Amino acid sequence: MDSVNNTTSPVPSRVKKMRTKLAAFFLMLYRVYAFVMRFFKEVFLPPYEFKEVIRQCYETGVRSFTLITLTGFIVGVIFTKQSRPSLTDFGATSWLPSLVSIAIMKALAPLVTALIAAGKVGSSIGAELGSMRVTEQIDAMEVSGTKPFKFLVCTRVIATTITIPLLATYTAFIALLGGYLNVSQNEGTTYAVFMDQAFEPLTFVDFWASLIKAIVFGFTIGIVGCYQGYNSTKGTEGVGKAANGAVVTAMFLVFIEEVLIVQIAGWFR
Amino acid sequence: MDTAENKRSIIVGVFVLLGVAVFVIGVLTLGGQQKSFVKSIHISSVFNDVSGLKKGNNVWFSGVKVGTIKNIHFTGPSQVDVIMSIDASTQQYIHRNAGVRISSDGFIGNKIIVIDGGSPQAPIVRDGDVLQSEKLLSTDDIMKTLQQNNQNLLAITTDFKSLSHQILAGKGTVGALLADSTMGNQLKQTMRNLQAATQNAANMSSQLNNFSNKMNTKGGFADNVLTDTITFNRIRASVSRLKEAADNATLLTDNLNKASNKLNSTDNIMGVLLNDPKGAAKVQSTLDYLQQSSVKLNDDLEAVQHNFLLKGFFKKKEKAKQDSIKKAM
Numbered sequence: 277m278d279s280v281n282n283t284t285s286p287v288p289s290r291v292k293k294m295r296t297k298l299a300a301f302f303l304m305l306y307r308v309y310a311f312v313m314r315f316f317k318e319v320f321l322p323p324y325e326f327k328e329v330i331r332q333c334y335e336t337g338v339r340s341f342t343l344i345t346l347t348g349f350i351v352g353v354i355f356t357k358q359s360r361p362s363l364t365d366f367g368a369t370s371w372l373p374s375l376v377s378i379a380i381m382k383a384l385a386p387l388v389t390a391l392i393a394a395g396k397v398g399s400s401i402g403a404e405l406g407s408m409r410v411t412e413q414i415d416a417m418e419v420s421g422t423k424p425f426k427f428l429v430c431t432r433v434i435a436t437t438i439t440i441p442l443l444a445t446y447t448a449f450i451a452l453l454g455g456y457l458n459v460s461q462n463e464g465t466t467y468a469v470f471m472d473q474a475f476e477p478l479t480f481v482d483f484w485a486s487l488i489k490a491i492v493f494g495f496t497i498g499i500v501g502c503y504q505g506y507n508s509t510k511g512t513e514g515v516g517k518a519a520n521g522a523v524v525t526a527m528f529l530v531f532i533e534e535v536l537i538v539q540i541a542g543w544f545r
Numbered sequence: 546m547d548t549a550e551n552k553r554s555i556i557v558g559v560f561v562l563l564g565v566a567v568f569v570i571g572v573l574t575l576g577g578q579q580k581s582f583v584k585s586i587h588i589s590s591v592f593n594d595v596s597g598l599k600k601g602n603n604v605w606f607s608g609v610k611v612g613t614i615k616n617i618h619f620t621g622p623s624q625v626d627v628i629m630s631i632d633a634s635t636q637q638y639i640h641r642n643a644g645v646r647i648s649s650d651g652f653i654g655n656k657i658i659v660i661d662g663g664s665p666q667a668p669i670v671r672d673g674d675v676l677q678s679e680k681l682l683s684t685d686d687i688m689k690t691l692q693q694n695n696q697n698l699l700a701i702t703t704d705f706k707s708l709s710h711q712i713l714a715g716k717g718t719v720g721a722l723l724a725d726s727t728m729g730n731q732l733k734q735t736m737r738n739l740q741a742a743t744q745n746a747a748n749m750s751s752q753l754n755n756f757s758n759k760m761n762t763k764g765g766f767a768d769n770v771l772t773d774t775i776t777f778n779r780i781r782a783s784v785s786r787l788k789e790a791a792d793n794a795t796l797l798t799d800n801l802n803k804a805s806n807k808l809n810s811t812d813n814i815m816g817v818l819l820n821d822p823k824g825a826a827k828v829q830s831t832l833d834y835l836q837q838s839s840v841k842l843n844d845d846l847e848a849v850q851h852n853f854l855l856k857g858f859f860k861k862k863e864k865a866k867q868d869s870i871k872k873a874m
Binding site for chain 2: 327330331333334337338341438439441442443445446448449471472475476477478479480483487545
């Protein structure tokens with residue numbers, strides 16, 4: 277086709293490259309769409325791989341727990357500490373619990389959890405499935421009659437979709453605890469007063485928005501990691517690219533989703 | 546299912562359970578804050594201006610959070626109907642004549658609805674009641690007052706400026722005081738005089754103090770007057786007599802007054818003599834006649850002495866007189 281076009285109507289090479297890139301982009305979009313549709317098609321159909329889902333929950337959730345706890349605690353302490361001078365200028369340090377809770381519950385908890393998970397879990401899924409792809413283990417599974425998509429992709433995406441909201445909940449709690457320790461140390465605020473003030477400015481819309489955000493982030497991290505790994509090529513180099521692509525794309529999408537969900541949640545306030 | 550797999554499943558189960566538990570606790574805490582899981586009633590109030598009040602803002606009664614804003618919508622031409630969800634447990638304290646106003650949680654805090662007032666005589670508020678709204682003192686109103694204060698301040702400072710110019714120019718009493726050295730000296734002199742007067746007053750006060758001390762001296766007159774009952778009785782008797790004398794003097798004065806009044810009138814001899822010129826002329830002429838009569842009588846008596854009938858009598862009388870003088874010598 278291209279050779280025919282070249283001979284009949286010569287097109288400048290720059291436009292040709294653009295067309296090729298556009299075509300590749302739309303093709304990639306279609307593949308992603310087809311991948312996601314396949315996931316939704318297969319996830320509800322038996323057989324259900326419960327054991328594998330539990331194993332993946334353990335790998336993605338429980339194994340990330342320590343990292344998430346530490347990160348959440350540090351985020352809570354640092355955010356509280358850094359916010360204090362600005363509030364002190366207004367003589368409003370009593371607003372620290374409210375400020376910290378708004379920041380953590382509305383944005384930081386799901387976002388920090390998603391970014392940590394994208395780095396740890398997303399890259400792990402990408403690399404794992406990528407290596408399985410390049411070593412033709414996936415092909416072997418297909419040949420042997422095992423449904424690799426259901427076993428490898430659906431279980432991992434379900435696991436991330438379940439565990440990341442749970443991890444985000446932990447992060448919120450631990451970050452609030454970190455904020456409380458800092459506030460308690462400096463202002464002498466009691467735990468009851470801190471929690472009362474922390475939940476004061478929050479609404480159920482914030483709560484549900486954060487939960488939905490965490491679920492969407494979990495799904496995104498899982499599906500992106502699986503897509504990158506499942507479709508990796510070019511041998512061992514492809515494994516690295518799959519891991520890297522899983523992290524970068526997942527993080528990028530997480531931020532875009534953050535903006536969209538915040539916008540949508542605003543309509544319900 | 547091997548042991549490791551079992552262990553993994555249990556850990557995942559605990560992980561999920563904990564996560565769900567934390568989430569549920571969060572939901573319940575938030576629900577408690579928002580009064581979502583408590584029985585509530587809905588009351589409303591209509592405002593002309595809600596100043597940015599939002600759904601979910603708090604409702605306070607006597608400084609305690611009793612509910613949240615459930616809904617806000619326009620009503621009438623341009624008014625806003627604010628529907629509040631109130632905790633049913635606080636219903637008994639809110640009365641129908643309570644006022645509702647929009648306030649702020651701190652100086653720059655969220656807008657809140659404050660329910661206050663209400664008398665126990667009024668019935669308790671019920672679901673669907675509409676409470677009377679009170680006018681909000683908005684930031685604009687505060688700014689208007691501040692602007693007025695600024696204008697007043699400007700006027701005052703302008704007056705002060707004019708005043709200071711006049712003072713610097715030596716006008717007015719204060720200006721003259723500052724500019725005129727003579728007046729300054731006079732003022733100094735006045736101050737000295739005042740100081741001297743103060744000194745005198747102090748001395749007088751000291752003397753008064755000494756005097757009062759003396760009055761308190763045991764056995765002194767004042768002390769006796771104040772403490773000795775005998776002396777006091779004597780003084781009282783003296784004063785009583787003095788009073789009688791004064792009464793008599795008053796009586797005497799009254800009599801004298803009456804007499805003098807009579808002397809001033811012409812209805813009595815003395816008054817006529819003193820006040821009536823005609824009467825006086827008559828008396829004068831009478832006296833003149835009397836004098837003339839006495840002269841004539843004298844002449845007549847002289848003539849009688851030389852009368853032969855009485856001549857012997859007068860010679861005997863002269864001789865007896867000469868004899869008594871000789872005997873006395």
